[in-house]
Amino acid sequence: MLRIKVSLKLIIIVTSLCAIIPFNQVLSQVKQEHPRIWLTEEKLAELKNRAERGVFTWQRLKSWCDEHINDPESDFLASPGYSTNFLKALNFAIAYKITQDQSYSSKALSIVKYAINNPPRGDLVDWFSYYNWYPSRYALPTIALTLDWCWETISESDRKLIMDKIRYACNGMLLEEDKLDWHQPGANHYLGDMWGLFCGAYVLANEPGYSDDAQRFLDYAKLMLDQSIKYTKGEEIIWENWGNNIGRAKGGMWDEGTGYGCVNNEMLFSSILATMSAENISYEGYEFPNEVIKFYCYAITPDGKQTYSYGDGAVGELDATVRLPIVITIAVASEEYKKFGQYWINHFTSNWTLHYKLYNEFIWYDDTLEEVDYSNYLPDHYFVEGGQVLFWRENWDNDATWMAFRIGLVNINHGHNGFGNFIIFKGNYLTRDTAVDLRRYEDYSDIYHNVLYIPLNQDRRMYWGASVIEHLKNTEEYLYFAGDMSNPYLSQPEYRNNTISHKEREFFLIKNQKILFIMDRGESFDPSYDKIFQMYVYAAPQNEGNFYRVSNGHSDLLFRSIYPDNSIITASELNNLPIVKISTPEQTRGKTFLTLLKVTSGGGQLVSSGVSIEGANLVGGIVRSEDGLRDYVVVFSNDIQGDPIQSNNFTISFDRFSNIIDLYVMNCPPSTQYYIKLTNEGAHTNITLSTSSLPDSFPVSSDSEGITYIRLNVTGEQQPVLPPSGIRID
Template sequence: MRKHFLLTLILSCIGLQGIAFSFGPPDYLPDGAHPRIWLNAAELSRLNAKQSASDADWVALEAWCDARLGNTADSNEGGISYDSGQVYWMGYRMNGYAEYLMNFGLAYQVLKDDNPSKAASYAAYLREILIEGIYKSLSVGEEYNGLNAIRPGERNGVTVNAGESAAIGTPLNSYKLGYSSRGIAAVPIVYDWIYDTLSPQDRLDLESMMYRWFDWIRGVRSSYNNGVLVSGVRYHEDRNGDCTGTNNCTDVSDKSTKAYTYGDMANNFMGGHAYLMSLIPVATYGSNPDAATYLSAYKSILTGTILEQVENDLKLSGGDTSEGWNYGSGWIYALPGIYGYYTATGDPLISGSAWPEELVHALVHRTGPDLVSVPIYGEWTGNTIGVHRRYPAYTFTGIHQRLNPSSQIGKVAQTLVDTVPFADTAPPLWVKTLWYQTDIDSAGFSTQPLSYLAKGTGFFTSRSDWDNSVGSIFSSIRLEGKSYSGHEVFDEGHFTIQRGADRLLTHENMNRASASHNTVVFNNSDHWASNPDQTVPAVDRVEDGLAYSYVSGDITNAYQRVWKTDKAKLFRRSMLHIRPGFFVVCDVTQSNSAAGNLKEWYTQYMADPTTSSDTITVTKGSSKAFTKTLYPTGGTFTETVPATGYWRVKYTPAVTQEYDQFLHVIEATDKNQQDMTETARIDAASGNMRGVFISDPINPDGSWVAMFSADKDGALVSEDVTYVVPADPGYPPYGYGPRHILVDLVPNVEYTFIAPKNKNVDQVFTLKAGSYPEEGRVYYASDSGVIATGRLSAPILLKNLTGETD
C-alpha cells in the first residue's frame, strides 16, 4: 500500500507544508512484505501463542512434520513422487502435495523465529517439493513447466486429437479438467510463506509455472502457456490458434479449451480454480513485472464471476451449495482464496460482502434437531453423509470470525465447532491449527431464528426449537429454480423431516433421479440440467415466527429446457410448518402434455412404511410420521425399495390430467402416538381456496386452519372467500378456537376476517377483500401474501394489524 502518511511527514519536514497534496483512493496492491496470504502479524502472534502453550493442534502438526521430513516416493505413506512426468496420486488429485506443502509451510512460519534451524530444514524440504517434485518432475514435453500438476482429470474435456495426445503423452479422454487446482493452490501460498528462502531463479521458475496454470485454466494462450515442445514440434492445447509452421493445433471444434466448468461457481471444480487464481497474483506481486497483468485479470474474475454469482439471488446467494455438503462443494476452497486476496490487498470487496457470513449461517442452520446431523443431499460417498464436515466448519467459521470478530453468528458457529462430534475424516492438520480459534466467545443456538433461507439455491430450513431434545423437529426444503450438471443430485422441490436423531422423510443418497426425492415426479423421469436462465428468484414468499414458518417457490424453471422437451409447464411448491410437528405441503402443477400428463407424489423413508386408503405411516427410532393425502382423492399408493435401507412410496392420482394440485399434511410425533391427529380438508364454499383443518383439542391454544389458493394456475386470491370449519372441541373451556393461516393472498392489501359468533356448531368464516371494521377484524396481508389470525404465541407475521388480539 502507498504510505501516504509517511510521505506527508517527510515533505513537512523539508519545509513543504504550504503545498497542498491530494491522493486518490487506495490502490489495494499486494505490495507488503511476505507473508501476505492469511498470516498477518495478529495471526502469527496467535500461532506463536499456540506453540508456546503446547496447544494440542500445534503439537500434532509439528510431530507430523518431524516424522515426514524428507519423505520421497519410497518413504512412509508414499511421500512425494519425483518421477519425471508422472502425477503421483498421493492423497487425491494433488492433495497429497497440498498436505505436505501446507503442513510444512505453516510449521515453518511458526518456527522460523524460535527454532530457525528446524525451520530452515522445513523450508529446504518445501523448496525441494516445489522445484524438484512439481516444477521439474511434473513437466510435459521437453521444457520444465509443471503442467502435469494441473492436468489430472477424470473424463470429458477432450482438447487434442489422438495423434497429438500420443505425442504429448496425455490420454485423449482424460485431460483438460483441472480438478487439481484446489491442491496446487498450496503452491502460491507456500511460495509466499517461504519467499525469503527462495533464490531469484527459484522464484522465476515458480512464477512462470503458476502463470501457465492461470492461463491454462482460463483457456488463454500466452508466453507462459505456449503449448508443449516434443521432438522440436510445439503442440498447442487450444483450438483455432496459430497452426502454421511447427505449431500443431487440434481439430477445429466448438469444445471449450478452458478448465472444466470454468466460470461456473456452482460447480466444485470452479471453487478450486477460484482458489488457485485468487492467490497467484498476490503471491508474486512485486517479484515479477507480469504479476500486475494477472492481478488485473483476477480482479475482473473476482467481481465479474466469483462475487457476481455468490452474491446473486438468481444464482448462489445465501451460502448453500447446489451440490450438497456431502460432496463438499468448492466453497471450502473459494472462500480461503478470496480471503487470501483480501489479507494481501486490504480490498474491501471481501470484507464488505455478505457471502462469508452467509456461509456460516447456512452451516449453522442446516444443523439438524439433534445439533449433530445435517440433511442428506449431494451424491458422493467419499465422505460420511448426513453429518457436519470438519473442513468447512473450521474454515468458514475461522474466516468469518476474522472478518467480523463481534459477529453473533460467529459465536454460534464457535459453539458448533466446539461441541459437535464430527464423524467424517479429519482434515489436514494445518486446517484446524490455522482456522480454529480458542479465544472466541461461544453463543448458544437459541440466539438464532427458527428458520433460514439461502435464496440463491432456495434452500430453506425450519425447526420447532433449538432445544436438542428427542422431540425437536427439523425440516429442510429446496426450492431452486435451476439445475446444474456436475455433482448436483437434481433435488428441486425435495424436502426432509427429522425428529431428534430420527430421519423420518429423507432420500436415497447417490441417486440422481428426481424419483428418489420427496417431490412431484413428472412422467416417471428425472429433470436433468440445461435450464434457461432465471429472471426472478424461485422463492418469492417466505415468513417466519414462533408459531410457524412458511415458504413458497415457483420451481418451474428447473423443469424447463434450453433444448429438448420441457418436463413441466408449472410447478409451485409451498410448505407451511406449524410448530412443533405439522407440515402442510401444497403443490400446484401443470404438465407439458406433449411429454405426457402423468404426475406422481413421491416420499421416501428409512424404515418400512405402512399405507392405508389415504395415509402413510412410518416409525423410525423413537419417532413416527404420518403423511396424509387430502387432495386429490381416490388415488393409489405404490411402495418400492430403491436401495437397501430405503423405502419409497408414490401416490398416483386416479385421473391423469394436465393440471393437478396436491395437498398433504405430515405430522412428526412420538412413536407411541397411535393415530394421526384428526385432519380434514376444507373446500371454500365460495371463492377459490382449499385447505386443511387440524383438530387439536389438547392444545390450549386451539386448532389450526390453513388455506391456500385452489386456482389451477396458483393465482393469488383477491375475491371474497367463505369456508366452513367443523365444530371444534378446542373452543372454551378448553381453548380459544382455531387459528387461521391464509396464504396466496395479494400482498400488502387489506382484508377483513369475519368470524362466527356461535362457537358450538360448524363455523363459517369469511375473508372479505377490503376494510370493513364494523364486520370483523381488518388485516393487511403481509409482503408474502399471508394473513394469520388467532392466538399465535407471538405478534408475528402480521403487518399493521387493526384491532385487539383474539
C-alpha cells in the same frame, strides 16, 4: 398463486475491487518482503505463541513432520493430478517458519522440486489441459506458498526455477480462460483457479523480470474475486451461465451443493485472506462469511451429527472437509459471528483433520477465541436466498424437530433438481433424501426427492431457468413458504422434450403443533404423464385408520391425503428406501394435492378430516390440536395456477372437534376486507366469508401475503373422535 416476490435487503459496504484497482496498472500495494501470503508479522507472532504453549494443533503438525521427514518425495505425488497429497509439503514449510529449522524447509523444497521435475503428464502447462482444476487448486498454491514461506532458505537458482514454472503455469491457465469453468463464480473449478492465480501472482510480484506478468495475473485474479463476491451477494455478474447472470450463493449455501460448497468456501476465503495479508485490503462489512456460519448453525441436525446436504458429493458428515473451511471462514467473519462459528466447530466437530490439512488447521484455528452459544440470539428460521432453502427449528435442543424446505434453483453442474424437496427430522430422519442416505450423488433427478413428481422424457439435470419464491412469512404461530417451480422446466431446450407446463408448492407449518400442510399444483402438456406426491420416509408406513404412521424409533410422522377425495396411497421401495406415493386413477393434464403431515412423539394421534366449501374453488382440512382444545382449519385455492380466490362469497363447512377454531384462508387477494359470518348446528359449523357486509358478521382483512386469519370461539357440541378403523394401503 399470487406472485409476490420476496426481497431481502442487505447493505454491503465493500467497494468493487475492480473499481479500486484499474487493470494494467502496476500495483504498489503488494508488500516487498516475504512472506506475503497469510503470514503477517502479527499472524506469525500468534502462531509462535501457540507453538510455545504447546497447543494440540502444533504438536500434531510437528510430530507428523518429524515422522514423515524421510519419506520419499514420490509419496507426496501419489494421488493423480497433484491432488491433496502434494499439499502436505506445506506442513513442512509452516514448521520451518515457526522453528527456523531448515530441515523442514529443505524437505518442503525437495518435494516441490521433485514435483516440477516429475509432472504426472508432460510439463506444467499440461496440468491445466488434462487435470483441469486440481493443479490450480493444489499444485500452484503448494509451490507458491513453499517459495513464499521458505524464501530466505532457497537459493537464487532454485527461486528462478520455481518462479519460471509458476509463470509458465499461470500463463497456461489464462490460455484456458475462454472455457466455461472460468466464467462460473459459483463453481469450485473457478474458485480453485482463482486461488492458484493469487498464490502465483503474489509470489512473483515485485520480483525483477516477473512483476509485469504478476500484475497481469493479479488483474485477472481480482476480476475473478470481484465476480465471486458479487455472486455471493446475489448481484449481477459479467458472464452468463445457461441464461443466468445473477449470483446464487447469497445466504451462505452455494448453488452447486453443500459438499462442493465446502471447497468453495475454502478457496474464496483463502484468496481473500491472501489479499488482506499481501496488500492490506479490507473487507469490512462483507456479510457472506457471516452467512456461511449462520447457514451451518441452521443446517446442522438437532442431534449434532450431520448437516443439510444437497448436490453431488453431499453427505453432511462433520469431518475435516467441513470443519476446516469453517475455521477459515471464521478468520474473515465479523466479531459476533467469529464467536458463533467458534461455538459451532468446538461443539460439533473434532479438533482433528486430514494430514494434508494440518498446516491450515494450525494457522487458522484460534484456541483462544471466545465461543458464544448462538442459540440465545438466532431466531427459529433462516432463509437461504441463493439456494431458495428455508430452515426451521422447533428450538435449539438436541431433541427438537427440524425441517428444511426447498423451492430450488439449479445452475451449476453439481446441483440437483428436486424442486420442492423437504426433509423432516426429530431424533432421526422422518423424511429422507437418497443422495444423503444412499450416497447416490448422481441421483439429481426429481424422482429421487420428496417432490410433486411428473415424469420427464429426459430426466436430466436442469441448468436453465429459476424458480420464483412467492410467499415467505414467519410469525409466532406459523411459517408460510411457497414458490412457483415451473420456469426451470419451461426453460429447458427443445431437444429435451419437456413434459411439465406448471408446478408449484406451498408449505404451511403450524409451528407449536408441528402440523404441516403441503399444497401442490401440477400440470403436464400430455395427460398421460401422471402427477404424484411422493416422499421417502424412514420406514414403511403403517395404517392407522384415516392416516398413516412412520416411526423412526424415536418420533412419528403422521400423514394423510386431504385432497383429492379419491386419492390412492401406495407404499413401496425405491433404491432400498421406503417411498410413499399419492395420486389418482384419472389421466388429466392437471392435478392438485393437499397433504397433511404431523410430527409427534411415539404413539401420537392425528385427528383430522376434510372440509366442504361452497361458492369457491377451494380445498382444505381441519386438524385437532395435540391437547384437544383447538381446531385448525386451513384452506387453499384449488386453481391449477394457484391464482388468488376470485369469489366474493363462499362458505366453509365442517364438523369441529373443539370449540376454539383457528381459521386460515390462503391465496386471498392481498389486503382485502372480508365479512365473516358464523353459524352452528351442534358440532357442525359454517363459516361464510364475503366481500360485502352480511347480517351478524364482522370484518377481517387478508394480509400482504394473502392470508386471512381469525380465531373463533364457538359454543355448543363437539364432534366425537371415533376410534381408528383399518383401511387398505396398497
